Amino acid sequence: MLTTQDDLLGHQTPQPFAVPGNGHENFTERYWYTAHPLDGSAVLLDCGLGYYPNRGVMDAFAGVTIGRKQFNFRASRRLGSTPLQTHVGPLQLEIDIRSGRHRLVLAPNSSGISMDVTFEPVFPAGQEKQSYRERKGVVEEDLARVTQFGRWRGWIAADGKRWELTPQTWWGQRDRSWGLRSPMKTDHDAPPVQTHAGFFWTWSMLQFERSAICLFVKEREPGNPWYLSCTEFRRDASGAVTLREGTRVTHDIRWAADPLGQTIDSAELTIEFEQGPARVVRMEGLPIRFYLKGGLYGGFGGWNHGDDRGEYHEAHDVWDLDDAATRQKARTLSDHVLRLSSEGETGIGISEYGVATGYSRYAEVHGFPAL
Template sequence: MRHVATGDRNAYDRCIFHVLDHTGRALLIAGLGVYPNTGVIDAYATLRLGDRLHAVRASDALSDDRLALTVGPLSITVDRPLERLRLRCDADPADPGGLSCDLEWHAAFPAVWEPHHTQYRGGRLTLEGRRFVQAGTCTGTVRAAGEELAVTAGEWTGTRDRSWGVRPIPGEDGGRAAEEARPEGFHWIWCPVRFDDRFVMVIVQEDADGHRTLNEALLVRDGVPDVQLGWPYADITYRAGTRQPERAVLHLTDPARKPLELAAEILTSSPLAVGAGYPPADDWQHGTWRGRGWTDRRTYDLGDPAAHPLAAYGVTDHAARFTLEGRTGYGIFEHGSFGRHDPSGFTGYGDTAPARPDAPQPRPAAPQPREDRS
């Protein structure tokens, strides 16, 4: 689209890919976004390999050709819509051993609509987005630090998400709302999981009181109608002194009211505020104008969490192994919990899980639906 139906500077259209190996050795995250009312197109790729996060980011002026999904060394090619896509990150000629990839993504299940997502700051609508999500497999190669990883369908999983609408871009004066309407808390779970014969999608967003503003639990299989899996709630075991999960159980319910447990074991993690351009990153964020032909490559050390203090206030994507009724699957446990969250026992922005490893972890009670208070 050359023109969008709003003059809001925060209009966007963006996608994200997650490519993870089943041992937890590597997690590749890549995305591309266009921001028509600021005239920007940008993209990124990050690879978590051991304690190193390799990142490539690029930004440029948005052209009139909206089918040209290329920014600097990063590109996405749609070979068959919703079925087969190609993701590339070209190597730096000056550093051929740095991060690069050439991957083909294949859909394993149909795309699934996610709930209509809205969010307000004070009386203003600051986020309004439509999304779909899809799970599949990937094949190809990933290179970084002089090492080549062979990506195969049986040992790697690939998920992707596409969203569009209005979403905050840095650079706008927050005005009164930024000072007087700061949220007391935010709690988020976004969880696409691929099993051999099914795809499960779980989404939870709650405020400080535990009031739920976004909810989804869906089972997808080929050839049969999608099945809703009730009102999900989570038991999350956090690493002591943090809000970083080590494992979790998502409690679901089938249509016959049979309880189901989707258990997640974290394999490796990638904070989106480090390298990938998500808030509150302090070196680059999506949609910001960096001039024509901007490209940045760098490597972050994730071995020392204290080196990236802002990451604790951004969402982290965790590659995870999942189990459900004897089946094993793989996917992403995306989680962020900031500020007060009464169901988890967190009292404010400085609060974390108990410091003693043997101390009991906060156990969320099952929240109940309530009328929207906005």
């Protein structure tokens, strides 16, 4: 299928842009965003959009956590004759290439969530190390990811409340990924459910006024990662930004007394770099959190990323995060807002994390799922 994008430069194969080169059904492109107030108050926006060209599907979600309630909107459409238009029902993404700004608009809908917000970058985008994994000679994942830190402006409405966002008061982050993405199947309404054992992982976006760190680490043995991608961005007095690549990360996590799941109370990271001194980052877990099953990560209610739900389909719900049955379905995977301190700076960010049974540390949370 030809699209207007085929008039532009950038083809990588003899196929039109709407046809990825390898034809694999798990080829995915994804956008993801979070926004939270700098003062750490109990509200958090999560939003994302996924594109599955070899399934003919695009889906999207938006969610707002307010205190201990999470409000979710999910939607899916068939690509049809508009495969490269980044909209799904009332949710639309607009990208200004020149300024680097990303605008997210969710028109009024039955979920009660609406917004018109714009992400404004404050550090350059950085590419993580390639995520590549084979199992028995079959490539399960070959994924590129780009991350970026920024500020937000605009407004959000949910649960009858409205928030005004300014770059001085709302910080956040985004990522952009593409390639073969291994499916995550953790939905008990769509068995079989994947089981995981013997590992620790965290993907953390840590932001300060003059610096920022993007960290992704996966370990089967403490201190011996089988995947590590870590980049520090640092702005000097002239405004110039320099980058350092992390080479080693050690972690010490103290877990909250949460009877319903894995929740960081506080933690300390020590990061060593290829150049210059190591850096210690101290983290305090704040009460606010968005569980990503609200956006179909791992699937929810028999619906997973990339499923064909017809020409158009949407759903919405409200979760009580203190309800044991809800938390059992939500599992662990979440964006957890953290208060940060390092080198005399304070900051804020998010962390996704999990510990699987069999990993030799953090036995106190082994009874909960890692994803």
